[in-house]
Amino acid sequence: MEHPFAITLDVGSSLANRTGSWRTSRPVYVKHLPPCNDTCPAGENIQAWLFRAEEGNYHLAWQEIMKNNPLPAIMGRACYHTCESVCNRARVDETVGIHAVERFLGDMAIANGWTVTIDKPVSGKKVLVVGSGPAGLSAAYHLTRLGHKAIIHEAAAQTGGLMRYGIPTYRLPRRVLDAEIARIEAMGVEVRLNRRVEDLGAAMAEEGADAVFLASGAQNTRLVDFPTDGSVQVRDAISLLREIEDKRAQLDIGKRVAVYGGGNVAIDAARSAIRLGAKEVIIVYRRTRATMPAHDFEVVEALEEGIELRVLRTIERIENGGLVLEERVLTDTNRSNPTGRFEYLEKVDTVVMALGQLVDNNSFLKGVPGLEFVGDGVKVDNLLRSGREGVWAGGDLIPAERNLTLAVGHGKLAARQIDAYLRGETYVHPPRGKIAKFEKLNSWYYADAPKTIQPALSLIRRQSGFEEVLGNLDESNALYEARRCMSCGNCFECDNCYGACPDNAIIKVGPGQGFEFKYDYCKGCGLCVTECPCGAIDMVPETI
Amino acid sequence: MEEMPREQQVKFYQKGTYTVGNRLVNAKSRAVQSSITRNNSLTSGHRACQGCGEALGARYAIDAAMRACNNRVMAVNATGCLEVFTTPYPETSWQIPWLHSLFGNAAAVATGVAAATRVKGKPEIRIIAQGGDGGTTDIGFGCLSGMFERNDDVLYICYDNEGYMNTGVQRSSATPPTARTATTPAVGKEPGNVFGTGKNLPRIAMAHGIPYVATASVAALHDLEAKVTKAMSFRGARYIHIQVPCPLGWGSSPASTINVARLSVKCGLFPLFEAERGEVTSSVPIRNPIPVIDFLRTQRRFAHLMKGGEENERKIAKLQAIADENIRRYNLVRKEV
Ligand SMILES: Cc1cc2nc3c(=O)[nH]c(=O)nc-3n(C[C@H](O)[C@H](O)[C@H](O)COP(=O)(O)OP(=O)(O)OC[C@H]3O[C@@H](n4cnc5c(N)ncnc54)[C@H](O)[C@@H]3O)c2cc1C
Ligand SMILES: Cc1ncc(C[n+]2csc(CCOP(=O)(O)OP(=O)(O)O)c2C)c(N)n1
Ligand code: SF4
Numbered sequence: 001m002e003h004p005f006a007i008t009l010d011v012g013s014s015l016a017n018r019t020g021s022w023r024t025s026r027p028v029y030v031k032h033l034p035p036c037n038d039t040c041p042a043g044e045n046i047q048a049w050l051f052r053a054e055e056g057n058y059h060l061a062w063q064e065i066m067k068n069n070p071l072p073a074i075m076g077r078a079c080y081h082t083c084e085s086v087c088n089r090a091r092v093d094e095t096v097g098i099h100a101v102e103r104f105l106g107d108m109a110i111a112n113g114w115t116v117t118i119d120k121p122v123s124g125k126k127v128l129v130v131g132s133g134p135a136g137l138s139a140a141y142h143l144t145r146l147g148h149k150a151i152i153h154e155a156a157a158q159t160g161g162l163m164r165y166g167i168p169t170y171r172l173p174r175r176v177l178d179a180e181i182a183r184i185e186a187m188g189v190e191v192r193l194n195r196r197v198e199d200l201g202a203a204m205a206e207e208g209a210d211a212v213f214l215a216s217g218a219q220n221t222r223l224v225d226f227p228t229d230g231s232v233q234v235r236d237a238i239s240l241l242r243e244i245e246d247k248r249a250q251l252d253i254g255k256r257v258a259v260y261g262g263g264n265v266a267i268d269a270a271r272s273a274i275r276l277g278a279k280e281v282i283i284v285y286r287r288t289r290a291t292m293p294a295h296d297f298e299v300v301e302a303l304e305e306g307i308e309l310r311v312l313r314t315i316e317r318i319e320n321g322g323l324v325l326e327e328r329v330l331t332d333t334n335r336s337n338p339t340g341r342f343e344y345l346e347k348v349d350t351v352v353m354a355l356g357q358l359v360d361n362n363s364f365l366k367g368v369p370g371l372e373f374v375g376d377g378v379k380v381d382n383l384l385r386s387g388r389e390g391v392w393a394g395g396d397l398i399p400a401e402r403n404l405t406l407a408v409g410h411g412k413l414a415a416r417q418i419d420a421y422l423r424g425e426t427y428v429h430p431p432r433g434k435i436a437k438f439e440k441l442n443s444w445y446y447a448d449a450p451k452t453i454q455p456a457l458s459l460i461r462r463q464s465g466f467e468e469v470l471g472n473l474d475e476s477n478a479l480y481e482a483r484r485c486m487s488c489g490n491c492f493e494c495d496n497c498y499g500a501c502p503d504n505a506i507i508k509v510g511p512g513q514g515f516e517f518k519y520d521y522c523k524g525c526g527l528c529v530t531e532c533p534c535g536a537i538d539m540v541p542e543t544i
Numbered sequence: 545m546e547e548m549p550r551e552q553q554v555k556f557y558q559k560g561t562y563t564v565g566n567r568l569v570n571a572k573s574r575a576v577q578s579s580i581t582r583n584n585s586l587t588s589g590h591r592a593c594q595g596c597g598e599a600l601g602a603r604y605a606i607d608a609a610m611r612a613c614n615n616r617v618m619a620v621n622a623t624g625c626l627e628v629f630t631t632p633y634p635e636t637s638w639q640i641p642w643l644h645s646l647f648g649n650a651a652a653v654a655t656g657v658a659a660a661t662r663v664k665g666k667p668e669i670r671i672i673a674q675g676g677d678g679g680t681t682d683i684g685f686g687c688l689s690g691m692f693e694r695n696d697d698v699l700y701i702c703y704d705n706e707g708y709m710n711t712g713v714q715r716s717s718a719t720p721p722t723a724r725t726a727t728t729p730a731v732g733k734e735p736g737n738v739f740g741t742g743k744n745l746p747r748i749a750m751a752h753g754i755p756y757v758a759t760a761s762v763a764a765l766h767d768l769e770a771k772v773t774k775a776m777s778f779r780g781a782r783y784i785h786i787q788v789p790c791p792l793g794w795g796s797s798p799a800s801t802i803n804v805a806r807l808s809v810k811c812g813l814f815p816l817f818e819a820e821r822g823e824v825t826s827s828v829p830i831r832n833p834i835p836v837i838d839f840l841r842t843q844r845r846f847a848h849l850m851k852g853g854e855e856n857e858r859k860i861a862k863l864q865a866i867a868d869e870n871i872r873r874y875n876l877v878r879k880e881v
């Protein structure tokens with residue numbers, strides 16, 4: 001080419017200049033583990049389903065939950081939502097109402113009759129599941145999705161375990177429970193009711209089972225002995241709640257009821273007593289309100305309903321139709337010590353014992369060769385394998401925290417183990433990512449948006465019946481709530497990185513397909529990293 | 545002018561409200577910069593430092609102008625980093641017709657180009673002149689004032705990095721008081737740039753009564769794009785003053801460029817507003833205001849102020865007073881945010 005005077009080079013684009021060579025560290029797209037996911041006892045991928053929910057794709061969102069948890073409508077109501085206690089959004093304004101959106105999705109699935117697919121071809125293998133509580137149901141569900149035949153033996157006349165015979169209806173309406181269990185049964189899970197396993201070997205042989213998941217729970221109430229002259233009726237919380245389930249309001253519990261214990265079960269027993277017509281309900285607990293094992297929100301709801309707390313007290317004896325209580329003091333190490341001072345709680349009709357549950361290890365479990373116990377629970381390794389080959393155990397039966405969600409998580413883990421076992425493979429836990437910490441987020445991008453408060457039933461309606469206390473979110477609220485999620489550690493396609501790069505060194509591939517770095521031009525300034533709202537880009541040193 | 549389009553203010557978009565894009569709203573409500581088909585008027589391979597705010601601001605502004613007038617844009621550039629890092633002969637990073645003449649005459653050259661398009665009967669071709677703060681507030685000021693006074697059909701964009709960066713960080717009339725530069729070292733009785741000097745060019749532009757004047761920041765992209773788009777809807781002389789942090793000259797980390805600009809807006813030292821024919825017509829309210837010290841702390845050019853002592857306290861208080869005056873004048877802290 002001819003050049004004008006004094007010009008020696010062709011004009012070209014700066015694209016010829018590979019400024020990527022300036023870089024000493026490079027940005028990379030990553031996925032970190034949101035704290036909510038990390039904490040969910042059922043291992044839900046909360047961020048992923050909120051991502052679908054926020055775009056209004058409720059069906060996909062629900063399916064995402066169902067990958068890990070077959071009971072969203074139940075969990076949305078009764079799970080203690082530990083996920084929310086670690087939600088990063090709390091550092092901006094308030095936690096995301098994860099459980100409320102979960103419940104909204106669960107209810108929508110029931111209303112629309114949504115179902116899930118079976119993911120693997122039929123294996124021809126059979127698995128016996130003992131107990132139809134959340135642990136057993138979860139295992140049976142996951143085993144079915146993995147192509148195996150699950151058969152549940154259930155001692156009671158109905159399915160659900162403590163979800164039916166423990167959790168009161170005002171927190172978990174039975175139509176919801178029934179609908180979610182029916183969906184699992186419709187997948188092909190066989191449930192044999194009124195079938196108490198007495199001899200595990202025989203039950204296995206009868207069903208031709210290749211493996212077993214034990215999920216018979218912990219339904220014996222822990223009892224303490226104190227002298228009584230028989231003037232006050234004493235009952236245990238579990239049997240009381242079970243009876244309420246069977247007989248509902250016809251039960252007479254008296255006008256003045258004392259509940260002994262400070263856990264969630266004590267709260268449920270107390271709130272149920274109010275609903276059965278008791279005029280005064282007093283919770284007697286040996287430590288302080290702050291140290292009650294019950295969740296604070298449950299205590300608050302109980303207080304709202306007029307329940308009285310008598311803390312730092314133990315029951316010494318029953319006499320003349322009342323209770324002799326001993327005052328206690330808390331030591332520095334949180335021990336409740338006696339003081340030798342007493343007071344009298346007069347005119348008590350019933351005392352409800354709610355001091356915790358124990359596994360009935362005087363049952364069929366005794367006869368299972370190789371099975372060992374730790375305390376009252378069945379001993380398992382971290383993969384839920386018991387001492388007997390081919391037998392896994394989970395839920396309340398093993399020594400762990402006792403709640404629905406962990407039971408569901410155990411059911412899932414056991415199912416995945418059993419699946420591998422039946423296929424002659426070994427199950428390996430997928431590696432856990434780094435936690436997406438709040439410090440890695442650029443929270444400026446999250447506009448303030450306070451949490452939607454679920455409409456609470458008026459106090460009056462609450463006290464007089466077993467109607468559900470917390471209402472559902474309507475669709476616009478659910479959408480709003482889902483959109484409060486900051487998508488911690490996972491790209492939500494905000495285009496900030498693509499926009500913020502001064503070197504135009506990022507390619508936006510297209511909706512749903514993410515982004516790529518043009519390392520030929522990326523100078524490694526780190527602006528994209530700083531401006532990513534959710535911390536989905538890491539800077540890593542170049543190897544030189 | 546709002547910091548973001550109306551549509552994004554509804555309560556459902558809490559996560560995507562301030563971001564470049566947002567998969568939950570229609571493409572129109574997203575920034576031009578979120579588009580796969582944005583022009584990339586200033587493309588890769590340029591020689592700006594890591595994290596250069598000026599390179600970023602120029603792409604933001606010119607891409608928005610291109611979108612606003614159907615890609616019929618020509619730019620005239622003053623000497624300065626933006627010219628030097630984009631066009632070391634024979635390479636250019638510009639993907640638009642682009643001219644460079646001298647340090648001080650960009651406004652005059654642009655006036656000439658605008659006249660040429662008029663003579664050739666091509667009014668659809670829109671002319672932008674652009675330069676750094678030195679080229680604008682100092683050496684190019686005479687040409688610029690003339691362009692304003694004649695109401696020539698040019699949009700002038702000043703990329704303000706508060707100093708002569710290309711030649712090694714000398715003071716300009718846009719350098720803030722107390723800032724350390726090569727010519728205002730942090731030594732002696734009055735370390736850094738002295739109080740009581742400098743010009744406020746947006747207000748001087750307003751005094752010319754031209755159709756449109758606005759300030760913008762690389763930390764408020766939606767606002768910046770809206771202002772450029774609006775400027776292109778006017779004929780006559782228009783002026784946009786964009787604050788573009790310079791990691792090298794300010795002594796800030798390249799990764800923090802946008803954040804530093806954001807802090808500058810949040811403390812009130814750099815107010816975002818627009819004016820038509822000499823009257824302020826709107827300002828962007830500050831979301832979560834901060835004290836100036838939180839901004840100053842991020843840059844080594846203010847490091848000498850952070851050493852404590854009464855004298856430094858007094859200087860920080862004087863800078864705070866400037867910010868407070870901006871907040872009052874432009875009504876920057878108000879309920880609606
Ligand atoms: C009153 C109360 C309220 C609670 N509220 C909550 C709550 O709000 N949120 C929460 O997360 N957790 C709550 N929990 C705890 C939660 O209910 C349990 O942790 C959970 O149900 C345990 O599940 P699981 O499947 O291990 O056992 P279970 O639910 O106890 O189910 C075990 C099942 O096994 C059956 N079974 C037992 N022995 C045999 C046998 N030999 N053969 C056949 N079947 C047998 C039982 O009949 C039962 O159906 C509550 C518990 C109680 C008591
Ligand atoms: C007449 C003239 N004087 C001096 C210079 C040297 N010079 C080139 S760029 C520059 C500073 C530019 O500062 P500014 O306009 O603020 O742009 P920045 O580099 O900061 O973006 C100077 C002094 C020149 N090119 N022409
Ligand atoms: S903001 Fe979203 S992803 Fe982050 S912890 Fe909360 S729910 Fe999980």
Ligand code: SF4
Pocket residue numbers: 027500501502503504505506517521522523524525526527528529595
């Ligand atoms: S902003 Fe651009 S140049 Fe800077 S690290 Fe990210 S991709 Fe690289």
Ligand code: SF4
Pocket residue numbers: 029490491492493494495496497498515528531532533534535536537
């Ligand atoms: S900045 Fe936005 S688009 Fe880029 S990785 Fe982070 S979330 Fe995804």
Ligand code: SF4
Pocket residue numbers: 591592593594595596597598599625629705709710789790791792793
């Ligand atoms: S010196 Fe400043 S303005 Fe110039 S290229 Fe570097 S960062 Fe950009």
Ligand SMILES: [Mg+2]
Pocket residue numbers: 676677678703704705706707708709
């Ligand atoms: Mg400059």
